[in-house]
Amino acid sequence: WRDSSAHGALEDLLVDEHPPTAPRPLKDRLQVFQGLATFYLKYLQIFRSLEAVYDQIVHPQKRRMVRHVLDGVMGRILELKNEMVELEFSEFHYFDDVLQDLKLTPEDLEVPIPQYFVRERMRVLRDREKMLAHVMAKGGHIEQEVSVQTMCLEEAVRVLQVCERARQGRLRHRFMKEIRQAEEEGSQAKSQTPISTLDPDQAATRIQKVWRGYSQRKRTRRERLEEMVFLGMVEPCLPCLPSVAQLKAQQVETTRRLVQEENEAEYQRALVSIKESVRTVDGPDLRETLQEQIRQWFIECRDATGKFPDFPNAEDGGSTAIFAQKTPDQVAAELAAKEEEKEKKRKDNTNKDKKGGKDRKDQKKDKKGKSKQKKGGKEDGEEEEKGWKMPPSNFLPTVVEGNKMYKGELESRYDDHSNVDELMRQEVKNLKLAVDREKGKKKKKGKKGGKKVKSRSALNSTLESLYEELVLEGFLIRPLNIKLSEYIGEFSYLGTTLRQADIEPMPSLSDVRQLIALYGILPLGSQSVHQKAPLMKTLLLAGPGGVGKRMLVHALCTETGANLFNLSPRNLSGKYPGRSCLQYLLHMVFKVARQLQPSVIWIGDAEKTFYKKVPKLEKEMEPKRLKKDLVKVLKSVKPEDRVLVVGTSRRPFDADLKPFCKVYRKIILIPRPDYASRLVLWRELLCGGGARLTPSLDLSSLAKVTDGYTQGHILQAVRQVLIPRRLAQQNTRPLTAEEFIPPLARQDPVYKEEEEAFKMWYGKTPLGKKRARAAKAIEEEGESGKDKDKRGSGKKTGKEEKNKKKNK
Structure with missing residues (x-):
């Protein structure tokens, strides 16, 4: 369906x-x-x-x-x-x-992300992960990350005894404390409450009254909660375990994956076997018939033109171009057109001295053309300039x-004519040598092909060593396993309304997520899309700290299976000193990135590379080392290279704007989350941390109070509150919104001044300037229209006065 x-x-x-x-x-x-x-x-x-x-x-x-x-x-x-x-x-x-x-x-x-970006390259990604782990283990990175202390058996037993005695002491203290409290409560109850005897009927009535009140209050709370869940005011308590339908869907999916792999393997085997059978059984007959047809075509061309034509190159299709149903007359016309082009080129080379006279004639022709355009062709040009048409x-x-x-x-076509093409090329060459006395011109091409093979073998031999060097130096790192869907954000529901009121709204996190999928994931995931789509070599993620810029970089790599290179100024500090060593590093990074594409080259704190003035504390780091060489290296990136340079910046206004925007042509401004995004963020983070959402936990108030706080601030507050001990107490003491206020109060939010600084900076970028000019032009058009209306209304009133005078 x-x-x-x-x-x-x-x-x-x-x-x-x-x-x-x-x-x-x-x-x-x-x-x-x-x-x-x-x-x-x-x-x-x-x-x-x-x-x-x-x-x-x-x-x-x-x-x-x-x-x-x-x-x-x-x-x-x-x-x-x-x-x-x-x-x-x-x-x-x-x-x-x-x-x-x-x-x-x-x-x-x-924007959906196709699963085949990673699924069909799973074997390559696993091999790459093994190679990365092997290189890191060889360099000692794993030993540095996990430090294991060794101790003798006696010392280990003594540590265990101390811990066990301390645990038993804490348990004994807690039991004695509970017993003491129970004894004190019992003694107080005996001393304060006198013994009273009640009639059994009265006692039963009191017990029934208390129980009925309790049960009715419990039923009322349950019905109220069901009503709130039905209205969407309270999040339903969903079971943690997957349902039967979900388990069945997962089983069907795994079975489908196996069937897809089996069918693909069978298809590849069938391609080889059928091709071999066709070559062995029908190959000789097909080869003879094709050769006879090509010979007949050459004879007809010889009779029509007087000489044998050139055999089409492999780039032009080889023998498939011959079977395009062209008549000898068409071939003769094509050859005549080629000869005319050659004669024109010769005339242009011999008539260089007469260039001045030609320029004068061209000027006269231009003047005549301009006069004709003024007379008759002016309206058409104006319509083309004003109107908008869908580009090709x-x-x-x-x-x-x-x-x-x-x-x-x-119709399916079988175009495997490679063997026949080689034979017929040799036959045409012999015919030309015998009849037309022409020499073959394919020796140079063979030499060039040999050189290319040598260069490719050299590249393949050095790729592993370059990869190992980049890993050991810390420039090629392992990306975190983060999906783009984990970047939580809600849709902007007031965007159109604000724009209609001439107010530029701040983008929502959902819009940012869509742009990352469009500009980063789709081109990097598909080779054909990257080659034909508008080429984008660089991308800048700008925004205050904690909005998830680094998370988006890792999501880019996870969704596409891309390599992650870290060329941040902090990571470059003290490595590969000197201009020549830096150029060698860039050449090495981009070479490995092209060979193992798709690749993402991340530059953290991108504004430091284009500092207006380097601070004194950062002069030793030399943050501006990449400024000149980065522009030159980016020019070598071609449409077939799935390599994307991603910069992240929390203070872009510290950089020199002109060279900064010259490198990063696509800029995504990431704002702090709005109310809707904060509400969804609180709910997802709390559920992911193991919290139970009850009516006592007011998420709406939390989302309202945390205006100005970023995703990083909210995540840090959730982690500080949802410790294992607090999660274990949820049955007796449910979570409340007040518990998250103290950890939030210890953090600084994004103030309005900082947000306005980002808006002002983005307005100075090339795209921001274009939007400001367009808005100004629309305002001027509106004002000029109002002036025309006023003038038109004035003229009408003057005419009315004249008519009144005549009538009088």
């Missing part, structure tokens, strides 16, 4: 993307954004469905077809996101009205092709 619904939605969307008539340019920015947002949300839903389909299908060929469409849909989502950023000059967008029109919820905005996409052809493959419209 999910497969058919995703295919139907994709077909409808492709019809909207390719209308029968060319759409007119749009001038209303709001209308353009609404269209882009609608496409973006629809592609997100298709992406979510296709990811589930790819995860559940066990047929290898169908999985490849779905994967082809899935990569195209991911790339199209990134293209639409880039168009929205260029249109609104902001990284954060709000789709409240579009969600309402499409009948979607805020959860539908979450690099991924729509991929999606269309995958859609046709799903329908079965594409």
Whole structure:
């Protein structure tokens, strides 16, 4: 069902993307954004469905077809996101009205992360983890982390005796204390309360009264709690153990994974066996028929043009280009066009001395062209400048092709003509030597190929040594196992309302999570998406301390299986001194990152690399060492290199803005959590720490009181309160909100001054300046429109006065 619904939605969307008539340019920015947002949300839903389909299908060929469409849909989502950023000059967008029109919820905005990013590379990741552990053990890192003290047997027995005697003494003291308290309470009760005799009926009535009151109060509390849970005011107490349905789903999933692996292995074996059988059984007959057809084609070209044509290169398709159903006349026309191009090049080389005369003629032609444009072509140019059209996409052809493959419209073709191509190339070469007296020109290419093989072997031989050196020096580290879903944050429900009131809202943590998935995880996870999508080499995460910047870096590596390199100024301090050694380090890091891609190069405290003025306490660390060489190395990163440089900064306003923004072109400003995010954060952290959510624990008040505190502050307070002893006392003494106030009071929150400093700094970035200029232009247009309305109303009143005078 999910497969058919995703295919139907994709077909409808492709019809909207390719209308029968060319759409007119749009001038209303709001209308353009609404269209882009609608496409973006629809592609997100298709992406979510296709990811589930790819995860559940066990047929290898169908999985490849779905994967082809899935990569195209991911790339199209990134293209639409880039168009929205260029249109609104902001990284954060709000789709409240579009969600309402499409009948979607805020959860539908979450960008799904395909599971095959890590699952299909599990064997490679395990081997890499083993190699990393082996290198760390070889360098002595494990011994430094876990220090074991050895002692003799007598000393160990003495320590155990001391601990056991102390434990027994504490238990004896507690028992004696309880006995003493019980005796004191009994003696006080005997001395204060006189012995009274009651009628049995009166005593029974009192007992019944107390019991009925107790039972009714208990029933009332239970019913009130059920009502609050039904209304959503109190979190239900969910069982910790998984249900039967969850266990069955996990069992089905593991079985499906095994079936997928078995089918994939069988498919790979079948590819080899069928290919070998075709080569041995049908190969000779196919080779002879292909050779006869190619010879006939060469003879026809010889009769049409008078000479034998060149055999197509392997890059042009080889013999497949010959079977493109081209007639000899078409071949002759192509050859004539090539000869004309050669003659033009020769004429251009011989007529260099006449350059001045040509320039004058070109100037005259330009003047004539400009005059023609002024007369007749001015309106068309103005319409093209004012209107907005959807730019061409690099991924729509991929999606269309995958859609046709799903329908079965594409025929399978067997294009393995490599052996025939080599034979026919040699035959054509012999024919040319015999008839046209032409020499072959492929010796140089063979030499170049040999050099490449040598360089590759050298790279493979040095990769392990470079990897080991980076691990031992502490530049290649093991990322923490953190999922992106663990970065807790809620949707911004006031974003559209504030923007309509000309107030720029602070982004929510949910928006930050979506940007990390779009800009980091999807391009790093898929090679085809990274090559065709808008190239992004660097990413900056800026925000106050404790908002989860380092956590997002580790989540990037976990979700994509990427290596993590640490080039922070603190980690570089005292290592590889000198300019030449630093260049060697950068070359080594980027070389290993390319060979073992995907890779993330993390630069913590990124503002220190671009300090305006280095503080005295940090001069020995030399934080600005990477400033010049980092820009040069980033130029060598190509679209096929899945390498992302991620910088984190808690004080970006300390850096020199121009070179800082020149390196980090994509900037994500991470704010402190709002009320909704804090409420969800408190609930998740408390449940994860083993706390029981009861009505006595007011989470709403906690979320309101902690305004200005970051996720790190809240996590630290939860850890200080939820110690094992306090968790064991929850049955007799439930948790209250007041217990978390003292550990929070000992921490400094994010004050408004610091938040305003981040806003001011972001307004000075290139994207912030563009947004300010766009807002100013809109205001000026509004004021000019008001002035025109006033002038128009004045003219109408003047005409009315003249008409009144005439009537009089």
